[in-house]
Amino acid sequence: MEDIRQEVPDTEKRRRRGADRDRGRLLEALTRIDREGWNGPTGSALLQELRTTMVRPLAIDIGLRGAMACQAEASGWEAVWIALCNPSLRAARSPWGVLWQAARRAVITEILTSRFATNERRAWELALVARDGAVRVPLSIEALVARGWDPPSDTPDQAAALIIRDVCTLARDALVAVGWDASRADAIVAAVLTLTDPTDDPRSTVLGWRSLASALDLPAWQARRLTVVLRGTDQWPGLLTRLLTDDLDLMDDVGMRSALLATRYHSHRSPILAAQRATRTIEDRPQRAAS
Structure with a gap:
């Protein structure tokens, strides 16, 4: 038909x-x-x-x-x-x-x-479980699909493509919101999606940042931070994973916004530390007000 x-x-x-x-x-x-x-x-x-x-x-x-x-x-x-x-x-x-x-x-x-x-x-939970039974936090879109995220339709490739395209657009918009040029942000998201899956080498959780730096002519510190923010680590889910699995409002999540800002300014803390510090600051405000 x-x-x-x-x-x-x-x-x-x-x-x-x-x-x-x-x-x-x-x-x-x-x-x-x-x-x-x-x-x-x-x-x-x-x-x-x-x-x-x-x-x-x-x-x-x-x-x-x-x-x-x-x-x-x-x-x-x-x-x-x-x-x-x-x-x-x-x-x-x-x-x-x-x-x-x-x-x-x-x-x-x-x-x-x-x-x-x-x-x-x-x-x-089942949608994110690996097909071989291992449960891991996916660190790339390809890993998410390969490890058990079943595309929601009878035409998997097309359904997955629609959702992934939306996620890429939201990720691009998040980078633009902290100062990246739109075309540059598009190139960054596209490049990060093709990086090596970190689980291919247990010695590293940030594989591929050197390739990103070379492909887009980025400083090493910036390429590494972009890789961490977009793909995350075993302990900290990145932007792409959170867009697929969470109700994340990009503009109002202070932790993620702080992590994204760290990709623009070398003087900022590393993305994960910046996110953790921003989140703690917000959580501490009600406690200080009540004391």
């Missing part, structure tokens, strides 16, 4: 992810909903908009059809509504991105729970 799916233009994909949405418009709508309630005209219009322009296209882009698409759409819509009700959304720098991440994770979770016939947490 001929595949009727059409290639979606990049501009349309960005629109669906909320990249071109206005933060002020969403906050204004939420303020009106506070007065009208979710059954009012503003709440109904916002929920319908999110369902038709964000959640439904997301399920279709991943490759779902029929009853599975309907169920995933319902789960994604519910996740978006819960995120809308969370007061922290109003303080987020990219609230539309938070909603898209919530919908995306809910859709993928629906697929995984159906595939593995178990609860959400266990389904994600």
Whole structure:
């Protein structure tokens, strides 16, 4: 049977992810909903908009059809509504991105729970388990797929490509947010995806940074930090892994943002130390205020 799916233009994909949405418009709508309630005209219009322009296209882009698409759409819509009700959304720098991440994770979770016939947490664990039974934190996209992350559709290559492309775009945007040029950031993400899997050599957890430095003409310190931030280590999951497995709001995760900033400034601490210090600072503030 001929595949009727059409290639979606990049501009349309960005629109669906909320990249071109206005933060002020969403906050204004939420303020009106506070007065009208979710059954009012503003709440109904916002929920319908999110369902038709964000959640439904997301399920279709991943490759779902029929009853599975309907169920995933319902789960994604519910996740978006819960995120809308969370007061922290109003303080987020990219609230539309938070909603898209919530919908995306809910859709993928629906697929995984159906595939593995178990609860959400266990389904994600099984999706990340190696096919030979070893459980490791994946350090590259290729390793993630090879060690048990099953692409969520009957056309694995296409489904995996859609999700990986989204992850690469988000990673690129995260680098741009801390000062990297967009074209340079694209090249960095693409190059990191092709680096040697660190598990191929147990003596090192940051394999490939020299190749990255040579390919992109980067200083050694910068290439090493980029490799650590994007791929992570056995003890610290990198940006690419977290984008696939966590509800990570790039702009509001102070630890990850500090790690990303360390790729721009040599004077900053190493990425992992910078992330840990930033996270501790945030966690200590409520304790100091209470004392």
